[in-house]
Amino acid sequence: MGSSSKKYKEKETRKRRHRSPSRTYEEEYYEASKEKRHKHKKHHHHHKEKRKEKNQRQEYESDSSDVVEVITDDSQSAAPPKSSNRSPEASSQSVESLSIQETNKLRAKLGLKPLDVGNSSTSSASGRSQDDGKKKDDLGEFYHKPAENLQAKAQQEKVKAKLAEIREKRQLHNKYGKVKTLGEEDSNDDVEAWINKNRKIDEAKREAEKRAKMLEELDAQFGIGEVVESEKREKMRQKYTERDLRGLTVEHDLDTFREESTVVLTLKDSGVLDEDEDVLVNVNMLDDERYKKSVENKKKKILYNAYEDNEFDEFGNPKEKSLLSQYDEEIDGVKRDSFKIGYNNVVERKSVIHSVKEKLAKKKIESVAGIQLKLASEYYNEEELTKFKKPKKKVRKIRSKGKLLTADELEEQPQNTGIEAIGSRRPKYKNDPDLTIDDVPSVDIPTDLKLEEDKDDLLEKALHKTRKMKQKENIIENIIKPEIKSETEEENIDSGNIILNATAEFCRTLGDIPTYGKAGNREETEELIDYEKDIIPDENSDDDCEIIEPTGWNSVDPTNQGIDSTQIPPQEVQILDEEPDVSTGVGAALKLAMSKGYLDKEQNNRPSNSRLAHLQAKHYSIEDKSYGEEGDRQNRRERYSGPITDFKEKDGFKPNVKLEYIDDEGHILNSKEAFRYLSHKFHGKGPGKNKVEKRIKKSVQEQLMKKMSSTDTPLGTLNMLQAKQKETQSPFVVLSGSKQSQSTALSKSRR
């Protein structure tokens, strides 16, 4: 530490103030040790140094407080203030610590109060907190209620319990202290005393008897005997009777006692110190009850009742169920049925009353007067209607056979029948089951469709039949034939439906083909057909309906087949329309042309609005929707009739607009071509040369196609063949290879 160089010393002295204090401390330490033993040379230097230091310290003393003095004192006093108990955990550094005594001494010098050793820091802290009785919050804002001392509380309780026990003991002692126990009573252990005692008793008895005899004699003398006897009888009567049993509790169910059977009841065992009243029991019955209970336990009842079925007591009232009732016994103890002797009737009556009361309590009171009687209506009123939810209609499955009917076709169906009716005035031939065609004569627009497989043909037919019968009934209301009635009534199809099977469909399309171009015709004929339909059944109502039914398609009941066939001679079936005879006149020829599609009616040419009117929405009108309510709108319309108003005078006007585009060559363009054409025009840039050529070529080809004969190949082979046949006068042509001879000629005939 201390360097030997003088230079250094000087520095030291100069910079004393600024040097680390450890220095001074160690110097002191060395100094102290030096005084005892002089070992090193170094110490000399130290000594010198120390002296200097001392001088300096004197300086300190002059200006500083007594603290410094204390330090000097400390250093001077050999009693080591640095009696350093080096803490074992202190690694390399030495930990200086004074003992309590030393510190106290030091504190006294410093003018501080001594350390409070006895009560440790914690106790002192607690004492401080107890000063004001309250404890402040960490932030010093709130006072906390002091926590209660749990230990003290527990102790108090303990003491209290002990006191109570002692008190009870004393009470019991007071109560039973005078009663002598059996053991105590036999205090006379020696035989002599016992004998003496017995003798005394005996003598006393004898004396008493004597006295009694004497008294009796006296009584007899004075006639008092009778009186005494009557008294005795009185006493006998006062014996223990039913009346005395009144009010005693019997701990058994009343029902367990059978009538006219004797049951011996005993007092129930109870604690000697119990203050409860006496209870009567029968031991056997107790056993029975125990047995019952054990059986019940063995059954292992399922505690959980999923459906919450209410249990009923014997009067039919639902039992009040408490939560987790299975534990009631364990919590409250076993409930035992009991009754009181003498109160039997009361008990029963009470239970009945109780049951009635319960019933009343559980029932809601419903006033009879409140409900007004009403006639039950067969129909729902509006409110009920809104409540009534319609069951959803099941969507009928359509087993389609590939072809779906379009709306147009549906519309045409009734018309078809009509036409066929025109075509075949004669009653139809009904023998062929494959060709039987059924249709609905009713004018209703069919809503549902059903396509059926061929498999259940027979059933189908039967169903058709019945259905048709039903429809006839509708049309001809008055006539109900017994024959019809007798027929099987398997009605499960709505009369509005059309049932199509594959055959029927096939036939229908066959019938359609020739009339296809004639669609426009039908509107005119429709009315007529309907009219006929209505009339004809009336005319022929007396006859068999089936035969004279004028509707287009009929079905034949296979069962009835024989009868029908006998009545009507079989005829050829006409599938196609009868072709009008052209020879009759121009009209017929025109008709034929029209039916063949050679000639179109002018009406057909344009897609007229009136023709498609039935497809348009019925209740749709274009109006300005920005207007408010209906009435409001009308008012406004009256006030202000702007450009939105309808033209009243043009009400019936339905413009028939057809947009056509024609190109430079005069061809009618379809929409695609038209677009292209317009586009080219708009952009001022036409197609390339190749494209144009291609298009021209295509159009030429199209022309050729149109001109092409439909009966022959483009090369005219058929014509050539025919010419050849004519030439050879043979129905065949020989195709021969150049190499092969005639023997391998093949013949080809034309059918």
Next chain:
Amino acid sequence: MIEITCNDRLGKKVRVKCNPDDTVGDLKKLIAAQTGTRWDKIVLKKWYTTFKDHIQLQDCILFQTLNITRRRHKIRYEIHDGMNIELYYQ
């Protein structure tokens, strides 16, 4: 009585017994007596809190801010038994 350890990290480490109701100044005097320094040259610190002379030890509240998960937590301490105080010199 509590015992406080004071350590400047230059080789001096003293354990001082004192009362909790001593002031910091008293503590400084005690430390000075044990270490042999002038008490008014002593600065007692814990982290960045410098204890002032006129405050009792039991009232010394030092706020310690810790940067745990980037939030500053202020933890309060009193000077308690066995606490380590940093010893500096003016």
